[in-house]
Amino acid sequence: MVLLFGLRFAPRCKNCPMRRILLLMLCIVGMLTGCQQEMAEQPSYRPLEESTFFPDERSARPLPAGTVPRGPLQVADPLYSGLSDHPTSAPQEYTNAMPFSLTEDVLRRGQDRFEIFCAVCHGADGQGNGKIVQRGYTRPPNYVTDLSRGFERRGIRIRLRDVPIGYFFEVISKGYGAMPDYETQLPPQDRWAIAAYVRALQISQHFSLRDLPEEERAKILSELAKPNANEPEAVPPGGVR
Numbered sequence: 001m002v003l004l005f006g007l008r009f010a011p012r013c014k015n016c017p018m019r020r021i022l023l024l025m026l027c028i029v030g031m032l033t034g035c036q037q038e039m040a041e042q043p044s045y046r047p048l049e050e051s052t053f054f055p056d057e058r059s060a061r062p063l064p065a066g067t068v069p070r071g072p073l074q075v076a077d078p079l080y081s082g083l084s085d086h087p088t089s090a091p092q093e094y095t096n097a098m099p100f101s102l103t104e105d106v107l108r109r110g111q112d113r114f115e116i117f118c119a120v121c122h123g124a125d126g127q128g129n130g131k132i133v134q135r136g137y138t139r140p141p142n143y144v145t146d147l148s149r150g151f152e153r154r155g156i157r158i159r160l161r162d163v164p165i166g167y168f169f170e171v172i173s174k175g176y177g178a179m180p181d182y183e184t185q186l187p188p189q190d191r192w193a194i195a196a197y198v199r200a201l202q203i204s205q206h207f208s209l210r211d212l213p214e215e216e217r218a219k220i221l222s223e224l225a226k227p228n229a230n231e232p233e234a235v236p237p238g239g240v241r
Contacts, residue, residue: 146160147160
């Protein structure tokens, strides 16, 4: 208003310096007001933001009774949660079994998805030395030798090779630490296939003799019992075998 008032009573001469200054100031003020972004100050709430409008002071409102979810129903189903149908103590709250049959095709699918989504961090062998880790990204745990960080936070010391397979499904779904979640990128069946392949990697690098079939175990024990079974045959001095 002051600028308009001054411009009205300014000299009428087009070349007058005062008139030019007033016009320049008016343009600057107009540009500044035009740059104000009203969209940056929306009345909507951010997630979990406090609200003074509702009595419980929560902006996120609970679902009304009888709400029907979109998509498949995922309540207490191990296929979607990785949890056991009958939870007991902490390690057993995760299911120890696949929710569907484990076949060679499922395992190959898990290997394929693992090499696409997981190997860049965990490495092809699951030892946590993937390509982006070699370039400075947070190093993930070794599947075979390291303890489970999730269980350790609960006061339970257990190696990753001993945790229930449902734990891997949950971590793949929800993420943990520096690891993002893959629930939106991978359907449940693919996440289970990856978990199965992770278990296969663990078995391939740490397999107990007592878990072998009796015939295979007896065969290996027989080979180990042979004298000098692992030593090369001696060569006579100065001679050729």
